[in-house]
Amino acid sequence: MKKILPILLIIVALVVTASIAIGVKRTKTVDWEESFNEKSKKPYGLSIFYKELPNLFKDHKIRTVYHQPASYLIANSEYGYGEHVAEGSYIIIGNSDYLEDESIDELLNFVDAGNTLFISDYYFSQKIHDTLDIDIDYIFTEKDSISYQSLKYIDVESTIIDKNEGDYYFSHFDTINYNILGHSKINYKHANFIEVPFGDGHIYLHLEPKAFTNYNLLKEDRYKYIEGLISYLPENNVYFDSYTKIQTGYDGDVEKESNLGWFLEQLSFNWAWYTAIVFGILFMIFNAKRRQRIIKIIRPLQNTTIAFVKTVSNLYFETQDHKNLIDKKITYFLEKIRTDFNLDTSNLNDAFIIKLAAKTGKKKEDVKKLIEYINWLRSKNDFFEENLIKLNKHIEAFYTT
Structure with a gap:
């Protein structure tokens, strides 16, 4: 065993040195998945926007909803068994097509009672399209991957959304009763942000959810566009939707990463770590052959x-x-x-x-x-x-x- 151990140590040292050399040239891969998860710190997560909600709605309660809106709003209605009556603005960023028809009905009842619904997504569930009589179309970027976003009635300069292969826009809606609040422009200007009066409340539909993500909020002055968007909402309590992000299969892995998560993403450390484990196991195997295992005393089990x-x-x-x-x-x-x-x-x-x-x-x-x-x-x-x-x-x- 004494002759084998130095050889093992030399092999481990060589493997670690080689892995470090490989890791120097390695380029880290960026995850561009559009999760729209409020806990994700990846480029297209919403952790920055989510953390800024208390600053955008000062002196108001921010509640995160982890259930289908139907069960949550029914429980927290006037005759429900929840701890409060839900009133204010319900915000959904991305993945709104996972909402069930029952939840759409409860959200519309919520708005009809004088509240606000804000949805930013590329398209919406069919029930919303049918109820509000809207159609959405798509236009490809011909020259580059940049589109321009602008708002009406608010003194905010147009902002850029890059890494964008095209734009979604409202191709049909009630131009008399619905109010256009914003546009996007690739080859020509088209409406991508509208206000829909509904009962005693309002529905705001926006078609560029990437604007809310970490990547865009940290680029130049693009956060001002989001401040302008949110300024259309009334000063009231906020209900931030998280349930639909769970349904997409993205379960907030950012929260579940271990302390070794970052190190294991580094190729050089990864090689060194697993190599050390393998040779550690080999060391124990060779060492165990030359030792008599202790005979364990087995005591009768007690009923505890x-x-x-x-x-x-x-x-x-x-x-x-x-x-x-x-x-x-x-x-x-x-x-x-x-x-x-x-x-x-x-x-x-x-x-x-x-x-x-x-x-x-x-x-x-x-x-x-x-x-x-x-x-x-x-x-x-x-x-x-x-x-x-x-x-x-x-x-x-x-x-x-």
């Missing part, structure tokens, strides 16, 4: 179930961690539903309630109360002992009745 339950219950009783217990009860309940009844629990909507009631033989009304209460708990941030007790009663009633 009751002691464990007492310890865990005392821990939660002392810490009053109601949120943790509620999350675990919901997780275990949904897991049992998946296991026992083979149902998909990713979307707890009316269709799921009907299927669950049919498979369990329970009354639809009883099942609906339980599922709606779970959806409501998921939309809350603060929990009390009463919430935990009520959830437990609902689940016990589900299994006993």
Whole structure:
């Protein structure tokens, strides 16, 4: 073993030196995925805009919605069971086509009651097109990849959007009742930002979501264009949509990266790290052959179930961690539903309630109360002992009745 170890060390040193030399010439690849995720610091993420929302809407509440607008707005309506009545501006940047028809209806009811909806996307769900009677078309860039964005009624110079193969624009809308607030220009000027009166509120539709991304907000004075866009919205509470970003498959990997994430992106360190692991394993294999493994004393297993339950219950009783217990009860309940009844629990909507009631033989009304209460708990941030007790009663009633 003493003869092999120096050879291994020499090989490791050579591999590390070679990997460093390769890494010097390596060019880092930039991820240009248009995720429009508020946690992403990549070029086409929204982390900068998201962090600036409190400054753009001072003295107003900024709430991030991680659920379909339908469940959130119903829960926080005048007759809902949420902690407040939703009033203000609902902002959606990108991926709006993932909204379900039920959510579109609730958003339109939200606007009809005197609130505001702002959507910036390349196109919208068909229900919005049909309800508002709008059409969208696309024009290719002929000479370069630059388009120019401008606003009406606001003293802001036109801004540039580069890396743009073309522009989306409104090819048909009600020119009498709808108000054009902005244009984009490639070969000619066309409307890409309109205001739609709807009931007692207003809908703002914008067709260049890349303007809100980190890349464009950090380029020159392009942030002024976004300030101008947002200035059309009333000074009120803001509901920022995040649910649709989850549906695209982009789940905010920026938050989940480990501390080694940056180092592992460097080719030289990557080679050195995995080479060290491989030779470390080889070292242990060769070393293990020359040692007698310790004979482990196996003691009979003790039944510590009751002691464990007492310890865990005392821990939660002392810490009053109601949120943790509620999350675990919901997780275990949904897991049992998946296991026992083979149902998909990713979307707890009316269709799921009907299927669950049919498979369990329970009354639809009883099942609906339980599922709606779970959806409501998921939309809350603060929990009390009463919430935990009520959830437990609902689940016990589900299994006993």
